[in-house]
Amino acid sequence: MTTLLEVGDRFPNVLIRREGATQALYNAASGNPVLLAWGASQETFAAVANDLAIECLQLGDADAGVVTDTDEGAPQLLVPRELKQRVIGPAPSGALLLEPSLRVLLRLDASEFDPVRISNALCDALAAARIGAQSSPCNHAPVLLVPRVLEPELIARVLAWFRDGGEGQESGVIVHERGEQLFRLDPGVKMRRESRVEDPALDAALHDRLMRRVLPEIARAFAFEVKQREAFKVLRYQAPRMIAAATGQDSTEGGGYFRAHRDNDARDVAHRRFAMTLNLNSGDYTGGRLRLPEFGPREYEAPTGGALLFSCSLLHEVTDLTAGTRYAMTSFFF
Numbered sequence: 001m002t003t004l005l006e007v008g009d010r011f012p013n014v015l016i017r018r019e020g021a022t023q024a025l026y027n028a029a030s031g032n033p034v035l036l037a038w039g040a041s042q043e044t045f046a047a048v049a050n051d052l053a054i055e056c057l058q059l060g061d062a063d064a065g066v067v068t069d070t071d072e073g074a075p076q077l078l079v080p081r082e083l084k085q086r087v088i089g090p091a092p093s094g095a096l097l098l099e100p101s102l103r104v105l106l107r108l109d110a111s112e113f114d115p116v117r118i119s120n121a122l123c124d125a126l127a128a129a130r131i132g133a134q135s136s137p138c139n140h141a142p143v144l145l146v147p148r149v150l151e152p153e154l155i156a157r158v159l160a161w162f163r164d165g166g167e168g169q170e171s172g173v174i175v176h177e178r179g180e181q182l183f184r185l186d187p188g189v190k191m192r193r194e195s196r197v198e199d200p201a202l203d204a205a206l207h208d209r210l211m212r213r214v215l216p217e218i219a220r221a222f223a224f225e226v227k228q229r230e231a232f233k234v235l236r237y238q239a240p241r242m243i244a245a246a247t248g249q250d251s252t253e254g255g256g257y258f259r260a261h262r263d264n265d266a267r268d269v270a271h272r273r274f275a276m277t278l279n280l281n282s283g284d285y286t287g288g289r290l291r292l293p294e295f296g297p298r299e300y301e302a303p304t305g306g307a308l309l310f311s312c313s314l315l316h317e318v319t320d321l322t323a324g325t326r327y328a329m330t331s332f333f334f
Helices: 041-052 081-088 116-133 152-165 201-211 215-222
Strands: 015-018 021-023 034-038 057-061 076-079 094-098 104-109 143-148 173-178 182-186 194-195 233-240 243-246 249-255 257-261 273-279 283-288 309-310 316-318 321-333
Touching: 015 249, 021 094, 034 041, 034 081, 041 057, 041 116, 076 081, 076 249, 094 116, 104 116, 116 243, 152 201, 152 321, 273 316
Parallel strands: 034 057, 057 076
Antiparallel strands: 015 021, 015 076, 034 094, 094 104, 143 309, 173 182, 194 233, 233 321, 243 249, 257 316, 273 309, 273 321, 283 321
């Protein structure tokens, strides 16, 4: 017996195809509602979704063959044949509204709704979800705040080491092309500077604080025993500044942010389980906060010397820095 996907169920992590490229849905999710439509009323659903500023995906076939970069058309979720009956059910034309966490928020049978009623149903569902998110005291991301991890003297050592080294290098991304791993700068993904802590004495001091003040909290809160960590990285996010161009007019240079992403969605980082971001100068800047869009608009910031810990599988971003310079330190645990 096929179990129909209903309200409250999580949508499986199938592939999504946009502009000829494919990616796992959970990796490509932007933290916004999604409407998945199928059947004869796809154009109606797409028009309504466009009016409501939410993305509308078509139901595609994962078994149709290899997807090439020349494929065009509306974005699609490529659903395997054995899953389609769980999605479609008895309705030959319909849609599923997925909330930002990719759970089913509403099921629509197009044979029962005209465009106005479809629009009203989607609006009502989205409004109810927003009200619930704002009023529920439990609707927050699973982020653990650990204050007082680093004392002021050690923070000063970290910042002095970072500044003496020229405040790091531009941070890029690893892309996989033709079986090779390539490093690229991509301002569409992030803009910051960073440097790995390679001073043995400083690394040892930071490791000592980690062992005493962070790992016991992960074990207590998440019942996970950390066995290994990646290198500590010191980061700098800087707000845009205005510069005089050759024409004498001002233009914007720089900027600090990291767009929504997951920390374990590529082969070389799939081992990661928990991420740590530790603030080194809270209060000296505006913006630059941690946000987990699947859980709503709430933003998180640790005090100076404090750390935020969360699962690497969660979609998260660092919001744009709007003033000042933010210094932070990260590592990943597994």
